[in-house]
Amino acid sequence: MKEETPTSLPPMAPPAGAAPLPKPSVPLPTGFICLLVAVFAAFSVQLGTKVFHYYGYGVFVGIPLAIGFLTAHLAQRAEGWSWNMALRAALLTAALTGACLFLPMVEGVVCLLMAAVVALPFVLVGVLIARACVQATTPTPRRTNTKLHSFVLIMVPAGMALESQVAPPAPILEQTTTIEINATPEQVWRYIPTFPRIEAPPTKLLRAGLAYPLASTMTSEGVGAKRQCVLSTGIMPEIITVWEPGKRLEFEVLATPAAMEETNPFGKVKAAHDEGYFTCKRGRFVLTALPGGRTRVEGASWFQHDLWPQFYWAPLTKEVVHEVHERVLLHIKALAEANP
Helix, strand or coil: CCCCCCCCCCCCCCCCCCCCCCCCCCCCCHHHHHHHHHHHHHHHHHHHHHHCCCECHHHHHHHHHHHHHHHHHHHHHHHCCCHHHHHHHHHHHHHHHHHHHHCCCCCCHHHHHHHHHHHHHHHHHHHHHHHHHHHHCCCCCHHHHHHHHHHHHHHHHHHHHHHHHHCCCCCEEEEEEEEEECCCHHHHHCCCCCECCCCCCCCHHHHHCECCEEEEEECCCCCCCEEEEEECCEEEEEEEEEEECCCEEEEEECCCCCCECCCCCCCCCCCHHHCCCEEEEEEEEEEEEECCCEEEEEEEEEEEECECCHHHHHHHHHHHHHHHHHHHHHHHHHHHHHCC
16 A cells, blocks of 8 residues: 655644744834834924923934934844945935924924034934944844844933933124225214115025014114114014214124024924024124225124034024124115215
């Protein structure tokens, strides 16, 4: 009689009392990983700015590092490591994070572009850190990966919370702009305390929605007089502290309106950094007589900008203040020379 050969063998059961065999994990698709990390990053931005009320290293450095690290480290489990994959996935996550902030009108296009300049290099650093971890721990147990990812997810909000409590006050910055006018100091002085409305459209960076001056008014003259600088975003009240006609005018700023109007086609943006993070402290005009009936006018401002890292935001802010000075001084020059 012919013996039948079984075509397949039944799976072997584990010995009695032994733990069941672990099921193999199925890696998530790379696109889904990018979306998950982007949602986490956008939520962290909101947490740092709306809850902790601080635009610091956690927002502009910590979150980008987490974007690059988490995306690259998780995606390599699905596709295996390649620089092309890691960089594409990290940049896609960064773009999705921007979309998560732009579409709900949390941020405007100009602020996202300015933040991208400082954030994207740290996204790439995060990818490098992920690569170093992969090389150092290959093959990596699943439990180790989970602990590593959990550590990053916890440290981002924890770091922002700690930073908001121990961060130093923003430094007081100074910006001075000088112009020469073909008119005497007495003629120029007529347009220093107050000047009529500036009809010229904003130029350079001011076209991006940043606050720019329109006019200035006063209710009286001398030390203690109230002065108002009319900006595109509101009124900036001031009080005169030094009054020397034809020579010097100094004032303290009592309140600073919104720093800019965000650009977003989906509606009006009310970003946290628009108010309270840029603060004008005081200002000064100094007039110096030059030969030939000419005048050198020096405009100076002292201000704080509580955005970090300062090595990026401070020079940008000083350039914007310089353009504000330039707009006012060119207007005064045109008035003084046209009406001697």
